[in-house]
Amino acid sequence: MSGSSQILCLLLLVLLGGFFSFAEISLAAANKIRLSAMAEDGIKGAQTALRIKTNPGRYFSVIQICTNMVAILGGIVGESIFSPYFAFAYRYIMPPAIADNAGFITSFLIITLAFVIFSDLLPKRLSMNNPEKNAIFCVRPMGFLSKILGPLVWILEGISNGLMRLLGIPLKPRDKITTNDILASVIAGGNAGVIAPGEQAVIENVFNLENRPVTTAMTARESVVYVTIDQDEQSVRKTINKNTHHHILVCNEDIDHVIGCIDSKDILHRLLDGKSISVTEQGLIKPVQFVPDTLTLSEILEVFQRSREDFAVVINEYALVVGVLTLEDVMSTVMGDLVLTPEESQIVERDENSWLVDGATPTVDLVYTLELDELPDSQNYETVAGFMMYMLRKIPKRTDRIDWSGYRFEVIDVDANKVDQVLVTRLKGSEPPKAALDARPS
Secondary structure, three states, rough: OOHHHHHHHHHHHHHHHHHHHHHHHHHHHOHHHHHHHHHHHHOOHHHHHHHHHHHHHHHHHHHHHHHHHHHHHHHHHHHHHHHHHHHHHHOOOOHHHHHHHHHHHHHHHHHHHHHHHHHHHHHHHHHHHHHHHHHHHHHHHHHHHHOHHHHHHHHHHHHHHEEEEEEEOOOOOOOOOOHHHHHHHHHHHOOOOOOOOHHHHHHHHHHHHHOOHHHHEEEEEOOOOEEEOOHHHHHHHHHHOOOOEEEEEEEEOOOOOEEEEEEEHHHHHHHOOOOOOOOOOOOOOEEOOOOOOEEEHHHHHHHHHHHHHEEEEEEOOOOOOEEEEEEHHHHHHHHHHHHHOOOOEEEEEEEEOOEEOOOOOOOOHHHHHHHHOOOOHHOOOHHHHHHHHHHOOOOOOOOEEEEEEOEEEEEEEEEEEEEEEEEEEOOOOOOOOOOOOOOOOO
């Protein structure tokens, strides 16, 4: 074989090696869901690619056989092409025996680099660009090779399947899509501009429902509107007139003895009919459902679905009322900034390095806004006010502050031992590790 024929043969082997690497990574990176959608759209070859993706053993066996054959042939052909020339050149500067070895090593390195770059790295990187389309392109020629190498593939598959059974490894891959996988795809879509920021936030909030307790979305005890069974009509009217809630609790003496609730629609109907409003009147008070404060928002949605109700009273382990929750509260948590006005927001960004935070803000919202991993010992509190109390180890007072994880948390407003406002500031030039903790009461 002439030198030019050998070089042409070597180039062909490099290209073949590149095609096999391209075909291997394309199918491995192809997404089943996208291939299924392409098959439903009638794209030719998508169904075949999906079938091979489901059972890829034969496909990859063919690729491995061809890749190894190409690599071995490339080494043989390349060594015979370049070694004599390099050995001849090296004889001018070193003894013949050493020159022959140096020529072989140089030839080996050049052939290896050529195959690594053009038959491995470059094709694999190219295959990651639209892998589903690339997999569809590759399945037909690979199917032809599979038929030619059928007997050899059958033998290799039998040996490999036997070894996998011996080791207790399942023959078919078990596809398992986790929440983190979906969220990673959503974040990637947001970074690429495919998903709008608002849409990304809603999707993330939906997946966070199972991690958020009901206490992060409920109306807290001190803000719950209620009337007592012994209030007169004028007092009840005044309470209803000052508040626009859809449900108003009816209690016996105090909020911890809930009898039921009044629906604002029923009150409106009575007013339109010219009737009086009396909480003792039969039929006006409706029963309420009680739920523990340990439920998550995902679980409370299931409760609402089963009961066909959209209102619940949240109680703690001591049967004390800690708040009330409506379906609208849960949906507001999901929709986030899409439905909340700036006045309703619990976290107000003053500038890129400071935030004004309501003390009742759930810590999960603060963690998300500041892009933190987790607050220290977060199982011991639920709100920013609770975080300050836990870290300070005392009832917070105005100007009390702590520095943690590169942020300063300073109490700026307190009302009767209740933390109303906290100023969070990113410390300049300070980026301590998130595990570091430096709490300093002032």
